[in-house]
Amino acid sequence: MMRLSLTLLLTTTALLAASQPAQAQYQELDAIIAVVEDDVVLASELVERLDMVREQFAESNRPLPPNDVLMSQIMERLILESLQVQEAERRGVVVDDETLTRAVTSFASSNNMTLEQFAQRLEQDGRAYPEFREQIRREMLMQRLQQAVVNRR
Numbered sequence: 001m002m003r004l005s006l007t008l009l010l011t012t013t014a015l016l017a018a019s020q021p022a023q024a025q026y027q028e029l030d031a032i033i034a035v036v037e038d039d040v041v042l043a044s045e046l047v048e049r050l051d052m053v054r055e056q057f058a059e060s061n062r063p064l065p066p067n068d069v070l071m072s073q074i075m076e077r078l079i080l081e082s083l084q085v086q087e088a089e090r091r092g093v094v095v096d097d098e099t100l101t102r103a104v105t106s107f108a109s110s111n112n113m114t115l116e117q118f119a120q121r122l123e124q125d126g127r128a129y130p131e132f133r134e135q136i137r138r139e140m141l142m143q144r145l146q147q148a149v150v151n152r153r
Helices: 002-019 043-059 067-090 097-110 115-124 129-152
Strands: 032-036 039-042
Touching: 032 043, 032 067, 039 043, 039 067, 043 067, 067 129, 097 115, 097 129, 115 129
Parallel strands: none
Antiparallel strands: 032 039
């Protein structure tokens, strides 16, 4: 009888704990703005690329094209990149971590920085180092795909 009461008490406590509303946590959701075969383009990717392009134009003191033209061109570029990366993956094109690290280290060296200094500079500029690495990986994948296509012809 004592064992049955203890089991009932534990079961009731577990059910009550499970039924208590969890504290709501705010979670920002990202919107899908394009579906590209097996991939998606997110609104955050578009905004990030738009910010980068605006920054590049500002640094070179060039006037920006109209907003709708700029958005359209960036969107087209993101879709094209997605298609190329997917095609590279289908063809088995890979960029291993060692090759990627060498490329990023070379990029840092060309800016007279160590890899650690370069990563810190990216963070200071509001860009995450892992995201930068993945962008370089994507660019290398696209470059290798384009080379493979040219070589095949």
